Amino acid sequence: xxxxxxxxxxxxxxxxxxxxxxxxxxxxxxxxxxxxxxxxxxxxxxxxxxxxxxxxxxxxxxxxxxxxxxxxxxxxxxxxxxxxxxxxxxxxxxxxxxxxxxxxxxxxxxxxxxxxxxxxxxxxxxxxxxxxxxxxxxxxxxxxxxxxxxxxxxxxxxxxxxxxxxxxxxxxxxxxxxxxxxxxxxxxxxxxxxxxx
Amino acid sequence: xxxxxxxxxxxxxxxxxxxxxxxxxxxxxxxxxxxxxxxxxxxxxxxxxxxxxxxxxxxxxxxxxxxxxxxxxxxxxxxxxxxxxxxxxxxxxxxxxxxxxxxxxxxxxxxxxxxxxxxxxxxxxxxxxxxxxxxxxxxxxxxxxxxxxxxxxxxxxxxxxxxxxxxxxxxxxxxxxxxxxxxxxxxxxxxxxxxxx
DNA sequence: CTTGAAGATGAATGTCGGTTCCGTTTCTGC
DNA sequence: GCAGAAACGGAACCGACATTCATCTTCAAG
Numbered sequence: 001x002x003x004x005x006x007x008x009x010x011x012x013x014x015x016x017x018x019x020x021x022x023x024x025x026x027x028x029x030x031x032x033x034x035x036x037x038x039x040x041x042x043x044x045x046x047x048x049x050x051x052x053x054x055x056x057x058x059x060x061x062x063x064x065x066x067x068x069x070x071x072x073x074x075x076x077x078x079x080x081x082x083x084x085x086x087x088x089x090x091x092x093x094x095x096x097x098x099x100x101x102x103x104x105x106x107x108x109x110x111x112x113x114x115x116x117x118x119x120x121x122x123x124x125x126x127x128x129x130x131x132x133x134x135x136x137x138x139x140x141x142x143x144x145x146x147x148x149x150x151x152x153x154x155x156x157x158x159x160x161x162x163x164x165x166x167x168x169x170x171x172x173x174x175x176x177x178x179x180x181x182x183x184x185x186x187x188x189x190x191x192x193x194x195x196x197x
Numbered sequence: 198x199x200x201x202x203x204x205x206x207x208x209x210x211x212x213x214x215x216x217x218x219x220x221x222x223x224x225x226x227x228x229x230x231x232x233x234x235x236x237x238x239x240x241x242x243x244x245x246x247x248x249x250x251x252x253x254x255x256x257x258x259x260x261x262x263x264x265x266x267x268x269x270x271x272x273x274x275x276x277x278x279x280x281x282x283x284x285x286x287x288x289x290x291x292x293x294x295x296x297x298x299x300x301x302x303x304x305x306x307x308x309x310x311x312x313x314x315x316x317x318x319x320x321x322x323x324x325x326x327x328x329x330x331x332x333x334x335x336x337x338x339x340x341x342x343x344x345x346x347x348x349x350x351x352x353x354x355x356x357x358x359x360x361x362x363x364x365x366x367x368x369x370x371x372x373x374x375x376x377x378x379x380x381x382x383x384x385x386x387x388x389x390x391x392x393x394x
Numbered sequence: 395c396t397t398g399a400a401g402a403t404g405a406a407t408g409t410c411g412g413t414t415c416c417g418t419t420t421c422t423g424c
Numbered sequence: 425g426c427a428g429a430a431a432c433g434g435a436a437c438c439g440a441c442a443t444t445c446a447t448c449t450t451c452a453a454g
Contacts, residue, residue, distance in 0.1 A: 017421055017430060044412060045434095054433035055413085065412065123371040153387075159375035160384070166371065167364025167381060174320040174363065178356035184364060187357070190350075191388025214400060214451060241442060242404095251403040253444080262442065 024061050026051040028075070031068055035113035039173075069116075070125070076114045077129045080104055084138035093149040097142045098189050101164070105185050108169050115169040126162045153194045164188055221258050223248040225272070228265055232310035236370075266313075267322070273311050274326045277301055281335035290346040294339045295386050298361070302382050305366050312366040323359045350391045361385055 016024065030050030034042035044065055048055045062068040087100035108114045130136040139158045146152030168188070172181040213221065227247030231239035241262055245252040259265040284297035305311045327333040336355045343349030365385070369378035 014430095019421065020431060023431085043410090048434090056415085056434065057432050059413070060431065063413095123373040123376075127373055127375065156384075160380060162373070163368045163376040163378075163381050164384070166367050166376075170363050170367035171360045176320040176324055176359075178324065178354075179320075179360040179363075181360075183357060184360050187353075187361070187388040188385055189388065190392075191384040191386065195387075196393060211400095216451070217401060220402085240440085245404095252442090253403050254401075256443065257401065 020061075023051065023053055023057055027053060027058055027061055027068070028071065031072055032111060032113050035072070035116055036111060039112055040116035069113075072113055073125065074129060074133075076107070076111070077133045077135060079107055081133050081135050081138060083107070084135060084142065087142055088138065093145040094151040094193070097146045097152060100139075100142055101161070101189060102185065104165060105168050105172075105181065108165065109172050109181065112173070115173045126166075127159070130158075130162060147194075151194055153192055156192055217258075220248065220250055220254055224250060224255055224258055224265070225268065228269060229308060229310050232269070232313055233308055236309055237313035266310075269310055270322065271326060271330075273304070273308070274330045274332060276304055278330050278332050278335060280304070281332060281339065284339055285335065290342040291348040291390070294343045294349060297336075297339055298358070298386060299382065301362060302365050302369075302378065305362065306369050306378065309370070312370045323363075324356070327355075327359060344391075348391055350389055353389055 027047065031042065031047045034047045034050050038046070044055055044058055047068075048058045051058070058068070062071065083103045084100060087096045087103070090096035090099060130139070136158050139161050143152060143156060143158055147154055147156070168181050168185050171179050171184045224244065227250075228239065228244045231244045231247050235243070241252055241255055244265075245255045248255070255265070259268065280300045281297060284293045284300070287293035287296060327336070333355050336358050340349060340353060340355055344351055344353070365378050365382050368376050368381045
């Protein structure tokens with residue numbers, strides 16, 4: 001499985017029939033639940049069952065499993081975008097940036113499907129989505145603020161965010177007794193803070 | 198697949214026949230190559246072919262694919278142990294620690310199989326092996342030195358190392374154009390350095 | 395050199411899980 | 425209401441792999 005970026009035909013090609021729209025939502029919800037439960041390898045049958053729907057219906061909405069995953073990921077990125085907007089409202093430039101990172105990590109922690117995304121999805125999916133959804137720009141703004149204020153190290157770049165989130169996600173994915181992703185993120189954030197000198 | 202810790206019957210149960218020992222080595226080598234090439238999902242047939250051997254032979258040496266993977270991982274941990282010993286010889290406490298981390302990451306970078314291990318193997322495998330091989334103790338010594346010298350943050354623990362390596366490995370695993378695991382590790386190491394105040 | 399045990403072989407087996415297909419059911423515009 | 429399009433259902437299909445097994449080969453002790 002290699003979740004490439006299949007543009008799911010969500011665009012209002014034709015206004016979906018009422019029941020179809022309902023099912024579509026159910027499927028996405030069930031997929032999220034199922035991915036969370038199984039830790040990344042949910043089965044189409046299970047997703048269909050969870051949505052109270054036949055497999056065929058799942059395939060009517062998403063031509064392939066990858067397409068379904070891609071849609072989940074896209075939705076998550078839209079959440080990231082919202083978080084970024086919120087962060088830009090925060091006064092303190094460091095807290096704005098750090099809070100953004102923490103909030104995103106928190107979202108990942110609550111949805112194993114997203115961790116799955118960072119760990120298993122095609123390498124280009126995350127960067128591409130970040131660009132397409134505008135997340136990259138927003139992140140850049142947060143970074144610029146931090147760097148202008150001298151609280152964020154100057155050599156940090158927007159592209160690094162994905163890499164770091166990926167690393168943090170992998171820590172939470174394992175959930176080994178001693179592994180605490182919040183510690184991990186804390187270490188990294190401390191590393192990103194500008195050094196006094 | 199869930200590489201639990203199957204103690205492969207390497208122990209000199211009975212001195213393997215000469216050709217058998219040779220094949221065993223070939224299989225391990227081929228497995229490493231094959232995992233590296235395929236990015237973590239090597240097939241038994243491919244491994245057998247790479248070793249110039251029939252599949253049955255692979256199964257004669259390793260009862261299951263997991264057992265084979267476990268053996269590869271165990272070997273890698275022995276390499277880590279060697280690195281740790283070398284690091285303990287280094288004068289500067291910070292360089293000893295940081296060099297240890299960098300060297301291990303480097304080893305991972307050269308062998309996708311190891312990245313696979315950190316990312317896919319059962320959550321308990323790494324911690325368990327770290328204990329069994331003595332790596333945990335050695336790491337602790339490196340950490341103690343750093344903390345006594347005041348160059349390593351006081352709240353860092355040996356258990357954190359696996360988590361961090363896991364994160365770094367996940368970054369290199371994707372190898373997205375903009376993702377550079379050395380940057381990632383650099384950020385983290387900066388975060389681990391004791392703050393002046 | 396013989397011989398039997400250890401080892402090797404690879405086609406065949408079994409399972410798992412994504413995807414397809416077509417008969418049936420449910421909407422919705424008229 | 426009705427017709428026809430849209431959607432649904434889920435058994436069946438199919439490829440991909442890990443694993444097995446009956447048979448053949450090679451080593452090494454005596």
